[in-house]
Amino acid sequence: MSDVLYVGRKSxxxxxxxxxxxKEEIKRIAEMDGISINSAIVQRLARCLREERASEQ
Incomplete structure (x- = not known):
């Protein structure tokens, strides 16, 4: 998921x-990516929001 940048300093x-x-599916994906479950959720949510903004234009 290198196309999404997540820096969780202010959260x-x-x-x-x-x-x-x-939860188990997200946990499995996060482990495969070597990231936390939280980061996996945030990255996917950020991608979804970005795609929605792009489709609105």
Whole structure:
């Protein structure tokens, strides 16, 4: 996921409930990428938001 840059220096704490299967899938992907579950979620969310902005233009 090199196309998404995430630097978590200034961040807010946000509790998120996920279905167990989704959490396990994100955990597996994060381990494969060598990053934390939090980073994996933030990277995917950032990519989704960027794609939505691009499609609105």
């Amino acid at each position: 807010e704490v946000f509790n998120l409930r996920l279905p167990e299967r989704m």
